[in-house]
Amino acid sequence: MATQNPPVADIETAQISSQTAQAGSTTGSWANGAFQKLKSNLVFRSKWAELNGAMGDLGTFIPIILALTLARDLNLGTTLIFVGIYNFITGAIYGVPMPVQPMKSIAAEALSDTNFGVPEIMAAGILTGGILLVLGVTGLMQLAYRLIPLSVVRGIQLAQGLSFALTAVKYVKQKQNLPKSKALGDRPWFGLDGLVLAIVCLCFIVIVNGAGENLRRGCGAAREGSDQRDEDGDVEGRKSKTARVRKIIFSLPSAFIIFVLGVVLAFIRRPKVVHEIKFGPSSMEVVKISRHQWKRGFIKGTIPQLPLSILNSVIAVVKLSSDLFPGKEFTATSLSVTVGLMNLVGTWFGAMxxxxxxxGLAGQYKFGGRSGACVALLGVAKFVLGLVLGSSLAHILNQFPVGLLGVLLLFAGIELAMAARDMNTLEDAFVTLMVTAISLVGSSAALGFLCGMIIFVILSLRGWTKDKPFSTIWTDRSTPEQP
Structure with a gap:
C-alpha cells in the first residue's frame, strides 16, 4: 500500500507552529533572563551595609534640594516622588549604587540669580537632558569616553572631590544660610548643631569605616580580614573579647546612625515643627515655560551644566564604576541615555x-553600598516621603544640623578624590594635578578639562621627540651622527 504524503497545508501549518513555538521560547528565555538580572541587581549584599550606603549621598542631596525649596519654591514633594522613581529604576538597571543627584550648575545659577526661577530651572533641565539623550543615542558620548585620557578624568574627579571636601569643612566650621548660600559666622562649640557634635560624628565614622576598602569590606558583615587575622593569631580558635568588640563596632551603620541622630535633633531643636507637617502629596501640575524663559534656561543653565554633566555625570562615573565594580560593565551611552530620559520626564512637572x-557613587560606596538595592531602597524612601509628607518635609530638613550634613559630604568628597591615587607615572600625575588646580581656581570643570587636554597633547608630542626640546629637533635632524 503506497504511503500518502501529507498535504502541503498541513506542512505549512506545522512549520508555522514550530516557528511560533521557537519565538515563544526565545521570548520566554529573554524575559526569564531579564527577570533574573533584575533580581540579582536588587539583592541585598548586606542589609545594614546597603542601608548605610544609601545615606552616603545625602550630604550633597539635602542641602541643594532644601535651598532650592526655600529660596525658589521648588516643589519638594514632586521632586522626591520622581527622584525616588529614578533611584529605583537605576538601581534595578545597573545593579550598583548609582546615584541620582541634582544638577549642581543649574542649582548654583538658580541660587545666585533671583530672576532664574522654577520655569528657567526646568527649561535648563529639559534642554540638558535632550542633548545628553542625543549624544548617547548617536554614540558620540561613547566616542568621547574613548578619546578622553584617564589622567584628565582623574583630574576632574580630584577637583570635584576636593570641592566637596572644602564645602563640607565650611558646613562644619560655619553656620549656614542654605537658601542664600551664605555663611553666618563661626559655628559655636557646643549645642545641638555645634562643632563638638560634628567632630564626634567625624571621629565615629573614622573608627567604624577606617580609611577605605582596604580595611573595610562592608559594614553589615564581619570584617573578614580582621577576623582572619584574629583567627590566625588565636591558636586554639577562640576569639578574644577585644575581637568581638571590634567586630560589633566595625559592623555599625555609621552614616545611618548619624542621619537618624540628625532627624531626632531636628525635632528637639524646634518641637513646633510637628504642627507644620501636612500629610499628603504636593499638588502636581505641568510647568508653563515662556519663550524668554527657554532662552534664559539654555544660556544660563544648560550651557554651564553640559560640561559638568558630560564629564562628571557620565564619563567620570563610568571610569569610577569600572574601578569599584570590575565585574560590572557600563557604557557612556547607557548613562547618557538614562540621564537624558530622567530630565525629559519629571522636569515638565516641576521635579528638579x-x-x-x-x-555620589563614591559616597555610597564608602559607606557600604554594593548593589542596586542600596539606591532602590533610598528611592522607595524618597517616594514614600514625597507621597506622605510632600513639600512640608522641608520644615523638618530646615532644622537638620548642617554640621552633620557636612560630615557626610566630607567623606564622600575624600572617597572621590582618592580615585586619583592610581596616577603612578609622572606625566599622568602632572596632567591630573593641572586639571585639578585649574578646575578649582577657575571654578569650571570645562576649563580644567580643556587645559588638561591641551597639556596631555603637548606631553604626548614631547614624548614623540624622545624628550628633546623643540628648539633642538631640527638641529639634531640636520646634523649627521658622529661615528
Missing amino acids: PCCHGAG
Missing part, C-alpha cells in the same frame, strides 16, 4: 533636574 555623579 537630576543626573548621576561620581561623588
Whole structure:
C-alpha cells in the first residue's frame, strides 16, 4: 500500500507552529533572563551595609534640594516622588549604587540669580537632558569616553572631590544660610548643631569605616580580614573579647546612625515643627515655560551644566564604576541615555533636574553600598516621603544640623578624590594635578578639562621627540651622527 504524503497545508501549518513555538521560547528565555538580572541587581549584599550606603549621598542631596525649596519654591514633594522613581529604576538597571543627584550648575545659577526661577530651572533641565539623550543615542558620548585620557578624568574627579571636601569643612566650621548660600559666622562649640557634635560624628565614622576598602569590606558583615587575622593569631580558635568588640563596632551603620541622630535633633531643636507637617502629596501640575524663559534656561543653565554633566555625570562615573565594580560593565551611552530620559520626564512637572555623579557613587560606596538595592531602597524612601509628607518635609530638613550634613559630604568628597591615587607615572600625575588646580581656581570643570587636554597633547608630542626640546629637533635632524 503506497504511503500518502501529507498535504502541503498541513506542512505549512506545522512549520508555522514550530516557528511560533521557537519565538515563544526565545521570548520566554529573554524575559526569564531579564527577570533574573533584575533580581540579582536588587539583592541585598548586606542589609545594614546597603542601608548605610544609601545615606552616603545625602550630604550633597539635602542641602541643594532644601535651598532650592526655600529660596525658589521648588516643589519638594514632586521632586522626591520622581527622584525616588529614578533611584529605583537605576538601581534595578545597573545593579550598583548609582546615584541620582541634582544638577549642581543649574542649582548654583538658580541660587545666585533671583530672576532664574522654577520655569528657567526646568527649561535648563529639559534642554540638558535632550542633548545628553542625543549624544548617547548617536554614540558620540561613547566616542568621547574613548578619546578622553584617564589622567584628565582623574583630574576632574580630584577637583570635584576636593570641592566637596572644602564645602563640607565650611558646613562644619560655619553656620549656614542654605537658601542664600551664605555663611553666618563661626559655628559655636557646643549645642545641638555645634562643632563638638560634628567632630564626634567625624571621629565615629573614622573608627567604624577606617580609611577605605582596604580595611573595610562592608559594614553589615564581619570584617573578614580582621577576623582572619584574629583567627590566625588565636591558636586554639577562640576569639578574644577585644575581637568581638571590634567586630560589633566595625559592623555599625555609621552614616545611618548619624542621619537618624540628625532627624531626632531636628525635632528637639524646634518641637513646633510637628504642627507644620501636612500629610499628603504636593499638588502636581505641568510647568508653563515662556519663550524668554527657554532662552534664559539654555544660556544660563544648560550651557554651564553640559560640561559638568558630560564629564562628571557620565564619563567620570563610568571610569569610577569600572574601578569599584570590575565585574560590572557600563557604557557612556547607557548613562547618557538614562540621564537624558530622567530630565525629559519629571522636569515638565516641576521635579528638579537630576543626573548621576561620581561623588555620589563614591559616597555610597564608602559607606557600604554594593548593589542596586542600596539606591532602590533610598528611592522607595524618597517616594514614600514625597507621597506622605510632600513639600512640608522641608520644615523638618530646615532644622537638620548642617554640621552633620557636612560630615557626610566630607567623606564622600575624600572617597572621590582618592580615585586619583592610581596616577603612578609622572606625566599622568602632572596632567591630573593641572586639571585639578585649574578646575578649582577657575571654578569650571570645562576649563580644567580643556587645559588638561591641551597639556596631555603637548606631553604626548614631547614624548614623540624622545624628550628633546623643540628648539633642538631640527638641529639634531640636520646634523649627521658622529661615528
